[in-house]
Amino acid sequence: MKMLSVCFALLLSCLGVLKAEESPVGAWKSVSGDVTSVLLITPTWFTVTNYEEKSFIDSYGGTWKQGRAGESNITIYFNTANPSQAGQNANVPVTIENGRLVTSNPGGGKQEWTRIDDGAGALAGNWRITSRETDGKMNPIPLGARRTLKILTGTRFQWVAINVDSGEFFGSGGGTYTFENGTYTEKIEFFSRDNSRVGAVLSFKGAVNGNDWDHSGLSSKGDPIHEVWSKE
Structure with a gap:
């Protein structure tokens, strides 16, 4: 619980923007010992996931928008x-120093996030199946409280299946x-349901038509899938 509270506080201090040209949109990484933390930020959504080489630890996320200056x-x-x-x-501040996100630990000290990408790409954004x-x-899968979302930056992805009303994961x-x-x-x-799938490489046919992404191939279990994801 202590670790999660610290991580949440770190996230709260990293989504504000000092200047328009210092946009946090993209993918960021921070490493502490054996734990890797990855922060994905699109223009409207963010996720943070903490994991070890073969072990999912935790993840959280939601929406964000620019507030008053800073x-x-x-x-x-x-x-x-x-x-x-x-x-x-929450309303949260941030500092960006020398191209890095710098966040404050509530117990003192700082954590630096190194940029992985700038969030640019044909698939970058928020998608819902x-x-x-x-x-x-x-x-068709009608819009409801339970949703499967995929957050993509320029090089990183994360899908989450959640209930946006109850917070169920x-x-x-x-x-x-x-x-x-x-x-x-x-x-x-990382894969919250089955750590044995870490390291798997999966390829799919993909085509983007407007705000729809047609996606087909074999799942990580080897089952055929054909899905349409729509950008939100």
Whole structure:
């Protein structure tokens, strides 16, 4: 619980922006001992995940928007280690020094986040699964409280299955990805449901048409999938 509280406080201090040109959008990493922390920020969503080489630790995230000068407004939608934080709002500051996010530890000291990418790419943004093929037919998935979302920056991805009303968490996975010549390939670095899938490389056919991303191939279990994700 102490570790989660510290991590949450660190996140609260890293989503404000001092200047427009110092945008935090993109992927960031911080390493402490055996624990890797990855922060993904799109123009409207963020996620933070802590994991070891073969072990998922925790993840949390939600929405953010620019507030008054030097601050951002955030809303937590899920927190695997402390679900009671779901629904909390906060106004938060940040400093960006020499190209790094610098956050303050409530017990004193600082933590630095190193930029991985700047959040640019054909798939960068927030996506929600809106249709899935079953028995040869595409079936729409209506918008509801329970949602499966995928957050992508320029090189990193994370999917989360959550209930945005209750804060319930059903699963998450993430890592790195590429999208070239109609092929989407991801390498899994963490998977909350099954750590044995860490290191798997999965390739899918992918095509973006407007705000829809058609996605087909084999899941990490080897099952055929055909889905449509829509940008939010």
